[in-house]
Amino acid sequence: MRRGRARCRARRRRDREGLRRGGRRTDRAMRVAFLIERRNYYRLFGPIVDRALERGWETECWHDWSHPRTGRKGSEFPDSPPTFRYGQPRVRTYQGAAELPGLLAETQPDVVISLRQAAAGEKRGRLGWFGLQYTLDVANLLDCGGETACDGIGLHTQYWRDRTADCLRIKAHNRRRVQGAKEEPVDGAAVAETLRRRATLVGIPEMDQCHWIDPAAVRAHLGIEPEQPVVLYIPFPFESNPRTFWVRHVYGSPNALWARAAVALARRSEYRSHVARRWSDRNVVHAVRAFCDRHGAALIVKGRAKDPVPGYLARIADRVLYDEAYYPATILELLKISTLCLHFFSTVAYEAAYAGVPSICIAPAGDDLGLPALWQEWFLNLDVGGSFNFPGVVYARRLGEFLDGFASARPADYPLDPVARAQYVERFIGFDDGKSSDRVLDAVQSLVERGTQR
Structure with missing residues (x-):
């Protein structure tokens, strides 16, 4: 000292x-x-x-x-x-x-x-x-x-x-x-x-803010009880993601009937199983809400102006926030009160790890998302030890796996491992001081x- x-x-x-x-x-x-x-x-x-x-x-x-x-x-x-x-x-x-x-x-x-x-x-x-x-x-x-x-x-x-x-x-x-x-x-x-x-x-340098943000003040501002768990959900980026057939007509479909008709008309038979298993954003949202209800957690949704929060998500969330400020950053304030964070291949994984919050990367297939092979080669993938699959810090869940089990999961299924977090910070973020x-x-x-x- x-x-x-x-x-x-x-x-x-x-x-x-x-x-x-x-x-x-x-x-x-x-x-x-x-x-x-x-x-x-x-x-x-x-x-x-x-x-x-x-x-x-x-x-x-x-x-x-x-x-x-x-x-x-x-x-x-x-x-x-x-x-x-x-x-x-x-x-x-x-x-x-x-x-x-x-x-x-x-x-x-x-x-x-x-x-x-x-x-x-x-x-x-x-x-x-x-x-x-x-x-x-x-x-x-x-x-x-x-x-x-x-x-x-x-x-x-x-x-x-x-x-x-x-x-x-x-x-x-x-x-x-x-x-x-x-x-x-x-x-x-x-x-x-x-x-x-x-x-x-x-x-x-952004992460320096984490050392002086007051979680109690953030909870008071949002009207969240001091002991209530918080699940922070970063929605699927429909506007900024490539508008592939899968994104528009399968994952983003309003219902199974719509998706089934779109797949049939376009003769995209490879997606029939996705429709049958109800792989859609609405069902991901319902699984997250069910998890929160089961464990008494508040569901806070953090959106971006360029990716508006869908109405069906806003209606079941406890709070919906956009970027009210960048200093202190809204995302960091929310992470400081969160128990768990969910995202789709988002670099919020770095911010969550620094803030000491385990996160889940919900991972549809890269080709369905329209991600170029170069992006998937080393960055947007689920390789163990990468940004989006680092056990003990970032938990990777393929879309089907997430939908099959998250609603009945426990927060204890996603613990933050201090040793793994230190390794993650050193590899991707740099310093923790x-x-x-x-x-x-x-x-x-x-x-x-x-x-x-x-």
Whole structure:
């Protein structure tokens, strides 16, 4: 404890005394700008902004107002910042790529922290650019040839360092599908070399919030009794998942008659058994409700604006919430009061594990979901030891298996194993100490002190 306090005092003293930069002395605080292109960026950046404010850095959040305010993505328009614990950053707005280079030239921050690498014309002079990973979006921090405009890159873990080339392959594959362009090959050796020189393992700063969210306050806000178990359900993403025949006419069917007719008319005989066994979202929802009723648990549904909660689910849920806030993040507040979490191949598995909540991955077949083979190869699959099948932390259940047994299952059937959780966190998340934001800021400060020399 004393050593930790000494390090914090030394860090604050160094921040006050100024920085070495390119061989000259500065007598001012670090100036850092966060690029907020969507409101949900605050889920990852919020804890870092707060720690920068606490350190006394000149902290700014730059909101990109070129995005639509209405429509499907209008909910993510970055209109205003959240409330922070250690003050408020200065907020500036800009209109996308047309205005960002001018804003950078005018304000001259020491460093930009972003979820992407700098575009042409954005990075000039001594400006440092620190790119921060958010799961597969690490592919936005460098290109397929290993080139990057980032002076530093913050990665979650060694696992993600090893998988960055695969993330780039997924991005290249998606670009080819959307744009029809030739798929660019990925130079794995060049990517690895770039990460060797530029990357620092920092964990996932979003998770730092878990250490100060008050579960009692969350329960009081939602009107949930202190001792009542809570099951958190993340619905099937009908709008963002590929609209395959199976998704639309089998799993998403309103009833068995509809599904049987659709299968017959389309001559999709491979799905007759699915219909006969009543493999549908409605029946998954009924199984979850039956489990909650059997064990006196509250059923809380967490939706997203781009994936509205179906009416048949909303009607039987005890609470339905969307993203009321990203800092503190609604999903983390709900996990802090949850006993069990259910999802469909969602990275909420990482957040649940960090929060100490076992989760169940309900897993329809990848081909039925329309998942490309590349996605299933290493990420969206049920390989033991992977993100979505880690016994003691994430319990994988194929759709038929789930429907056959969950309604009569017990919470004790899904225990959280502390040893397995520690292994899962180390592999996919990185750290469990609430200091990932400090790791980011320490890496940023080191970058500036070196003068961003490559």
